[in-house]
Each structure stands twice: as C-alpha cells, then as structure tokens.
Amino acid sequence: MSSVASLSELFPSTVQGETIKNNPNELGQEDFMTLLVTQLENQDPTKPMDNLEFISQLAQFGTVSGIQDLQGGFSGLSSVLYANQALQAAGLVGQEVSTSSNMGYLAEEGGELNATVALPGDATSLKLYVQDQSGELIYSGSFGATEQGNLNVSWDGTDAEGNTVAPGRYRLSAEAWIDGQNEAVSVYPRQRVESVSVAGDGSGVLLNLADGSQVSTSSVKSFH
Template identity: 55%
Template sequence: MEATQSLSDLFPTTTAGSAAASNPSELGQEDFLELMVAQMENQDPTKPMDNFEFLSQIAQFGTVDGIQSIEQSISQLSAAMYASQTLQAAGLVGSKVMTDSNLGTLAAGETLSASVDVPAANTGLTLYIQDMSGQLVHTRQLGVQASGELKVEWDGLDDSGDPVLPGQYRISAETEIDGEAQAVPVYAHTVVDSVTVDRSGGGVTLNLAGGDQVGISQVRSFL
C-alpha cells in the first residue's frame, strides 16, 4: 500500500487574508476534520502518520482559521469605533474648546474668552490683546489673582472704547515675580466649526473658527 499524502500536500493552506466561509471551494473546519480522519483510516500501517506531523497539521489549520476570525472581529470593531467617533465628534460642532494656542477668533457682536494659568506667587496680572500685525489694541489690569485657572473675556473694544474688526487676536498675560516681569500661559477658547473623522484610524480633527485645525487629543478642555 502506498503511503497516504499529508493534508498539507493535498490541500495547501490558504493565506490569512482569504475567508473560507465566503468561498465554497475552500476547506472549512468540518471538511478538514473529515479529511484528517480519512487520512488516518487509510494510512500505511507500516508507515503510520508521525504524531508531530499530525499535531502540526491541526495547529496549522487552527492558526489560519483563528487569524481569519480575528481579522473579522477587528474589522467589526473598527467599524463600530468609527461610528462611535463620528457621533461623538458631531456633537462638538458649535461648542467651544480650549487648546494650547493663545490665538482666539473674535466674531462680530460677540466676546473673545480665554483661560489664564495664574501662578501662585503673583503680584498682579496684566492682560494684553494684539491683532495679527502685532499691534496692541487692548490692555487690562487684572490685579492680584488666586493661583489656578482664571477665565477672562474681552468685549472686542480697544483702549479707546471703539469696537475692533472681527478676526483673530492674540491674547497674552504677564505678572511680576521677584521684581521681574514674567509671561503667564494663556489658552484661548475657540468655537468648533466642523469635524473630520479619519476612516483609516487617524482619529478626529477639529476644524476651528479662524481656520486652525487640532487633533482631539490636543484639546485641553471641552467648554
């Protein structure tokens, strides 16, 4: 009696990217087990199947079948995450966020707000508003403030009390510590105009008023 060929010779293992369930011509798990039993029943008694070879074939099929199941699960999880991200991101449109930028956008008839990170040992804060050309349009003395986050608002009026044009303005602040002027971190509050969700897994990008774009991971606070 001729020795029976191994299953790996008769039916080469498909790659992980193929799906047996979607192609009737490919082996499924039940087909594999039936062929394995047939191979054992028809093997040459003088040359029985090696135990290691037998286990290797089972492991090989199980690995490929498992990888296909994992790929399908990952695909389903990815689709669910994309749908969830899209719904969450859509809810941010029209709201304000605080980022690391001190550049804010003043809309017509509205105020511009920001948060100042007040240090503990301050002797009084001074707030500055500059236009994009660097010209100082507004200065305000805030006095001594408790340490922590301080919200400030600007009504869009210059130091003469006249309204300035809508657009982007840079907000800065400073205090005096040990007799020296030191800059204080300022974080502008900006409206989210729209959002972009990357289907390839790149995350959510917020398109802010004024044209800036930030990743959702760059947002310090949702206001």
C-alpha cells in the same frame, strides 16, 4: 500502499499561517477537516501519521482560524468605538473648546473673545496682551492678584483707544508677577465648535471651529 502527502504539502497556505480567503480556489475549515479525514483513512498502515505531527497540523489550522476570528472581532469593536466617538463629538457642536494654540477668533464686531490663563503659582498681578496677525499690539489689560490655577478672562474686541476692531484671528499672550519675578504664562483662547467631520482616512473625528480650522478631539485641552 504509498503514504499520503502531509497537510503541509497539500494545504501549505493554511499550515504556514497565511490568510485564508473565502474564494473557490482556496480551502476553508470544512475542506480542511475533509482532507484530514481522507489522509487518515488512506495513510500507509506501516507508516501511520505521527501523533505529534497530527496535533501540530490541527493546532496550526486552529491558530490561523483563531487569528481570523480575532481580526474580525477587533474590526467590529473598532467600528463601534469609532461610531461612539463621532456621536459624542456631535454633542460638542455649539460649545467652546480650548486647544494648545494661543490664536483666538473674534467672531463678530462688538463681540467677545474668551480665554483661559494658566497660572503656575499665585500672582500678585497679571497682564493680558492682544496682537493682530501682523504682530501689532492692539490691546493690553491688567488684572489684580490671582491665585494659582486657571483664570477665565475675556477681551471685548476693542483696541487701546476703545475702538471696535474687525472680526478675525488675534494672538493672545500674558505675563504674571509670581514669586517676585515677571514671567510669561500660557493663554488658551476658546473657540466655538460649528460642526463635526469624520476624517477621510478614518483616523478619527474632527471638530470644525468658528475660524474655519479643524482640530482632532485628542488635541482639545478643555471643554467649556
């Protein structure tokens, strides 16, 4: 009796670790086991299948099946985490967030623009500057001695003469006198979250801010 071809010859796509698709033209796990039993029943008694080869073929099939199960499990876990992220982000609607940008948004005439100044050390004085989008300085305000850390500041939307300015985007910057030196310090304007969107490429959840821009939740520095 001639020996029966090995599984690697009869079922190369499974043994070599390729993805098994669920369609009529390819074999699944039950088909594989049927094929294995048939091979054992019809093998040449004078040339029985080597035990190591038998175990190897089973292990290879089990590896492929296990990887597919893991992939399915990770896909399901990713969907759950993604949905949970979207649900949490929806709770931010109506709140203010700060990002790494120093561009703030004055939502309405007569309104306020809130921001956080990050001081790397105790400051004997602090000065806040507001520029319009053309770079023209329209306001500056002074603060007294301030301890190291985050300082909440607010601009009332007026220029140096006290006139109300138009709503729009404004750049904020600050300088502080720290350890006998005047140095620039970071300012993080806050913006209101108007709504939440799901990225079209499935990469994450986006926050739609009051000025019309979008930021990912990972780029938010703080929530207020």
